[in-house]
Amino acid sequence: MNAPFLRTHANGALGLEAVGMTKRFGGLTALDDVTMRVSAGSFHALLGENGAGKSTLVKCIMGYYHADQGQVAVGEQEREIANPRDAHALGVGMVYQHFTLVPGMTVAENLVLSRSHVPAVVKWADERRALDAFMAGMPFRVPLDVPVSALAAGEKQKLEILKQLYLKNRFLILDEPTSVLTPGEADEVLGLLRRMTREGKLTVLTITHKFREVMAYADEVTVLRRGKFAGTGRVADLSRSDMAEMMIGAREIPHGASRLDNAIGEPRLQITGLKALNDGGLPALEDLDLTVWAGEVVGIAGVSGNGQRELVEVLAGQRPSAAGEVRIGGELYGATRAEIKRHRLCLLPEEPLRNACVARMSVAENMSFRSFDDPPFARGGWWLNGSAMRGAARDLISLYKVKTPGPDAPIGTLSGGNVQRAVLARELAHDVRVLIVANPCFGLDFAAVSEIRSQIMQARNRGAAVLLVSEDLDELFELADRILVMFDGHLVYETPTPDADLSVIGQHMAGH
């Protein structure tokens, strides 16, 4: 059990110690005297519930935030890291939760221009030769001449990692690197990173909510709980429930709501002949027919990029339809505010900060997007009642356990999972009759995942029509009554969940 702590590895990997780290945001202590030691050449996972302070800890290490207290040692020495540039100079790099590539430039241009010293005149022929040689030595490849905007999410994530290696970083921090990847892509990327750590070329510190990945790839874990150090250990010595207990303390893990055998109601959401174009003006959806009945969950499976996003956007009113119609309860639906309210339609889109929130408005304001023009938030239909908004938000914050400094904090400062909870609180605060959900559990910790799934199931049990778009087949098998597969803008397969066969679904997802 006593693996020696390595500060540097002969093959280049760097060790890192962060000692006594404390970080306050106003009155909120996001990190309280946290210590973490990552041995050179190890694959280390950082675990914790949403809002536990994981992103804050690594951002303090990167110099993106300035810790109020604490020291960081990289390799053999204690170092002063004032900004991310200092971190890069020491060989410490990070892949953030969001992409940082320039979409309009090619892969090669992105790599060359990411260096801290780009020559005034780039000799592209030489650079190309150097890049080809670099790529040849890498465990995975991305085509060099393609613009980044044409890459799929998985390829972008690989490119973010390649960029860090190209910049010769020897300590790599990944903040939820696999949340945008399919399980297959995640295995590929993590497997290759693990091989590099085995060879002693690289140290990896990854933040993740997926126990499966921790068990399969990590050597050691450090666990945070509400900003405090909660434990550390070797993965080989720990079980999933040990780690879960460290994350949430002795608290009971919430159980999912069970499926009630309720009668299916009337057809509530009817889509006929729907067509929509993608951002490039090409058809993303064509001739889509779909009916969701009251009291059922219809799951849509598919590899991302097959039209699911466009379907959700049309229903959300974020994208015009090019043909076809959507009816709710028999009435034509055009996503206007009056219709949304009348049909009690609720939406949990993916990437809530991008799709459903205004980052610089407060938590209370964001929570009243559905109801700001109704009493008691609007007096006389016009005057905003800020204190009523804040009061209602306080209730929702405590009911849905949103971790925020208060209702007035800009929602952009909340941790990823807590933004998700705030949106969930807003959307499910009222009686729901049509619920549209897209990948609701990206970036959520396991306790929150089971809470959200149970909320979705409860909405179904109360008689809502639920459309669930998900890339997570386990989630679809758990929640859906019927599963449909979407491929290339069409629904190509349908099966009741009890009869569903994973391999048949997989074949249809791949277009066979």
Add this chain to the structure above:
Amino acid sequence: MVDQIARLPRTASPLFPGFSLDSVRRGAEAILIPVGALLATAIVFGLFVAAAGADPLETYSLMYRGAFGTWFSWQNTLQRTAPLLLTALCVALPAKLGLVIIGGEGALVMGGLVSAAVGAALIGVPPWLLLGLMAMAGMAAGGAWIALAGALRQFRGVNETISSLLLAYIAIALMNHMVEGPLRDPASLNKPSTPPLGEANMIGSIPGLDVHWGLVFGLIACLAAYVLMQRTTFGFGARMVGGNVRAARMAGLSVTTLSMITCFLAGASAGLAGMVEVAAVHGSAKASLVAGYGYTGILIAFIARQNPLAVIPVALMFGGIAASGGLLQRRLDLPDATILVLQGIAFVMILASDTLYGRFRIFQPRG
């Protein structure tokens, strides 16, 4: 298993404890960066003045006297502040929705032209009614002008910044044509204008101030704009659109309606400035309506960071700068474009300073 886990000892001592001054830091950032930019402007402008052969310190002291030194200069300043308040709103209101409108000059000119035409046509009705109708006509004309830029953006995807600017040129050409042709007062010989309203029909002065009522209109408009954006459901929707269009669409808001109404209100505000210029200063529409208030309003709105209340002090400052121009010309023999140079430098500095937000560690929240 859990109890086997080693609790790590702390091996290092803390650095110094932090402060908890976050909100002060952020507030200071919003004030000190524009102030810093204006100081930089003062230095660069000082160099320019020195190069033009005048003493920078003397220039600044003269500018102060010309703007705020005497009661007479105060009147001069406030007179110019009135339209600036209104043209700054023409930029600040659409900015809340993320629209960059820079054609306030066009809305001002259209407002002035149409209100003068209405005034000339209806001369003879009681003055209060005449002025009310003129104000409504001016606001409708200015509002329609900016709403046109908004409509081009919403329905045709035309960039609103460029279209509003081009519409300003069209408005100026249109006014020149009307003033020299169909609406020309035959009595206006070498300076063509619309028929004069006559002293009795002009907007009077605020009692005891000797500054026309336009100043009050401007102040009320700024307060109303602030209340509209911060305290009403309309403003809430507008802020949602400006903050994240996708979220606004998901909430079922009509981005088109909100944008069109806001553009109309913005243009109406500049149109009112044109009406005030006609009915309180010039007495008719003529080429001197094109005095650059619309462009200075852009600068004011940017310095005020598009906040309608902050527009008030900034407009006062630029009213003062404009008022001191004549004195600089007379006393120091500086060219009459000097004030434009100052405004240009200020604009560049303010735009450049926008990139500094978040760059200074002293302003960052750190607990």
